[in-house]
Amino acid sequence: MNKNDKKKLEPRSKGMVDPKSIKEFKVYKETTLMEFLMFKMPDTPRKTIKSILTHHQVAVGGVPVSQYNYPLVPEDVVTVSKNRIAKHERKDLPIIYEDEDIIVINKPSGLLSVATDREKGKTAYRLISDYVASFNPKARVYVVHRLDEDTSGVLVFAKNFEVREALQNHWQEVVETRAYYAIVEGKMEKEEAVLQDYLMQNDLHLVFVTKNKKEGKLSTTQYKVISYKEPYSLLDVHISSGRKNQIRVQLGHRGHYVIGDDKYGEPSDPIKRLGLHAYQLTFTNPLNNKRYDFVTPMPDSFKSLFFVTHAQKREEAKLLKEKKNTRGKRTFLKEEEKTTIEKRSAKKGAKPRGGRR
Numbered sequence: 001m002n003k004n005d006k007k008k009l010e011p012r013s014k015g016m017v018d019p020k021s022i023k024e025f026k027v028y029k030e031t032t033l034m035e036f037l038m039f040k041m042p043d044t045p046r047k048t049i050k051s052i053l054t055h056h057q058v059a060v061g062g063v064p065v066s067q068y069n070y071p072l073v074p075e076d077v078v079t080v081s082k083n084r085i086a087k088h089e090r091k092d093l094p095i096i097y098e099d100e101d102i103i104v105i106n107k108p109s110g111l112l113s114v115a116t117d118r119e120k121g122k123t124a125y126r127l128i129s130d131y132v133a134s135f136n137p138k139a140r141v142y143v144v145h146r147l148d149e150d151t152s153g154v155l156v157f158a159k160n161f162e163v164r165e166a167l168q169n170h171w172q173e174v175v176e177t178r179a180y181y182a183i184v185e186g187k188m189e190k191e192e193a194v195l196q197d198y199l200m201q202n203d204l205h206l207v208f209v210t211k212n213k214k215e216g217k218l219s220t221t222q223y224k225v226i227s228y229k230e231p232y233s234l235l236d237v238h239i240s241s242g243r244k245n246q247i248r249v250q251l252g253h254r255g256h257y258v259i260g261d262d263k264y265g266e267p268s269d270p271i272k273r274l275g276l277h278a279y280q281l282t283f284t285n286p287l288n289n290k291r292y293d294f295v296t297p298m299p300d301s302f303k304s305l306f307f308v309t310h311a312q313k314r315e316e317a318k319l320l321k322e323k324k325n326t327r328g329k330r331t332f333l334k335e336e337e338k339t340t341i342e343k344r345s346a347k348k349g350a351k352p353r354g355g356r357r
Contacts, residue, residue, distance in 0.1 A: 021083060027076040030161075033058070034068040036078060057081045060140075062115030063129040067137065073161045077115070093127055096154075097294060101163045101285060103128060103141060106296045107155040109273040113146040128157050144168060148245070150260065153180070153278025154294045166286045171242070176291075177282035180237040181298050182223070182247060183275030183305065184256040185267050188233050192224040195250045199243050206263070207245045209253045219243040221250045227306040232259065232270075234306050247276065271301040 025040045037049050037058070056064045059079040060072065064086070072078070079085075097104040105124060107113065112123040125143060132139040141157040142164035158164035167174065197209045198216025210216040220240045227234040233256065237247055248258050257267035259275035282293040 021081060023080045025078045025080075027072045027078065028074055030074070031072050032068070033060070033065060033070040033072055033078070036072055037080070040078075041080075052080065056084050056086075059085050059115075061125055061129070061143070062123055063126045070138075071140070071161075073142070073164075079115075093131055095131075096296065097292075101159055101287075101290075102144075102292070103132070103157050103159060104292075104294055105155050105157075107147055107152055109150050109152040109277075109299075112149045113155060114143055124155055125157070132159070145171065145242075147278055148274070148276075150274035151180075151276045151278060152273075152299060154281040154296055155278075156281065156283075156294075163285065163287060167283070170286050171283075174286055175242075175281070175283045177280055177293075178239050178242065178278070179280035180239070180247060181226075181277045181279050181302055182235045182237045182251065183259045183271075183302060184233050184235060184251050185231060185259060186233065186256050187228050187230075188223070188225050188235070188256065189254075193222070195221045195223070195254070197250050197253065199246060199249060201244065207243070207249045209249065217241075217243055219246040219250060221247055223251075229306050231268075232305055234302065270305060273301065275302070277302065 025036070027036065031039075033053070034049065037044075037053075038046065041049065050068070052058055053066045053068060056066055057080060058065055059081070060070065060076055062079070094106040094108065095103065096106050105128065107124050114125045115123050125141070128141050132141055139159070141159055142161060144156045144158050144164055144167050147153060147155050156167075158167060197219055198211065198213055199207050199219045200210045200212065200216045201207050218241065222238045222240075223235045225233055226236050235251075239246060245264070248261050248264050251258060252261070252264045257265040259267050260269040260271065260273050261267055261275070262269075277296075277299055279298065280293070280295045282291070284291045
């Protein structure tokens with residue numbers, strides 16, 4: 001049983017949605033929320049639809065919306081729930097850049113990029129949507145690309161529909177660099193190499209390497225070893241194609257599974273998360289030719305496996321200081337004890353050792 005199977009068996013937690021209590025509709029053309037709901041729910045009175053909106057029972061992309069004229073665009077998913085969809089306050093939102101066109105975050109591991117069939121609560125999209133709405137209730141954001149739930153790193157959202165369309169429709173052409181830090185099991189056979197494989201997806205949505213060039217999609221992954229410390233290798237990985245799970249699958253296919261990746265193998269999990277971090281993304285906005293280059297630092301948990309971090313140095317210095325203080329305290333106590341014994345002896349008139357009266 002892998003981690004995904006375990007999630008299915010776990011009881012619903014806050015943010016999870018019972019599929020039986022909701023209806024979902026996909027949007028195929030630009031419209032407003034009220035018009036869309038009236039079209040999709042023709043037997044429901046307009047007054048009732050307004051009540052549903054007022055009571056926060058409607059969400060777009062997992063984000064609660066009560067605005068009647070809220071703009072909808074193709075690929076939006078509208079959720080109508082029997083129950084109120086609670087709002088969440090953002091906490092420590094890791095925004096690394098924002099302008100009039102885009103907003104960029106350093107997504108933590110364990111946070112979904114967008115809502116799924118089961119998880120409608122805490123997602124990167126929802127946190128960013130709540131953030132922009134706190135300044136302007138009419139504002140919204142749009143998904144440009146995604147990162148796997150357990151992968152951390154650079155994640156970009158568009159602040160208007162035109163930018164999203166321009167970036168999504170030309171993503172392969174406008175992206176210059178997609179770089180990751182990956183921690184894998186074992187020592188790599190080569191210090192650096194270019195991996196090329198054809199990838200397919202099965203009925204369980206798992207990706208695998210195939211020799212069938214007609215059905216598989218060519219994927220290219222280039223890696224370079226940064227460090228090796230038995231039994232793990234730290235890699236600098238660049239991809240020129242954006243296939244689903246391609247880094248995990250191509251490295252795992254060669255026996256070097258990404259740590260913590262129980263989706264494609266059973267590797268060890270020394271840092272309690274997937275060993276994959278999207279540290280750099282460089283692209284150009286085709287609407288204005290503005291070039292962006294975002295770089296995030298290597299997670300401390302990655303560093304701890306291969307290098308001595310500043311935190312570890314501080315902890316070692318603290319322990320050394322405490323050790324010195326303890327040693328000094330012991331010496332002081334011994335001196336105090338010696339002085340006390342001498343004073344007591346003098347008080348009782350004890351003759352000095354080796355002397356006469």
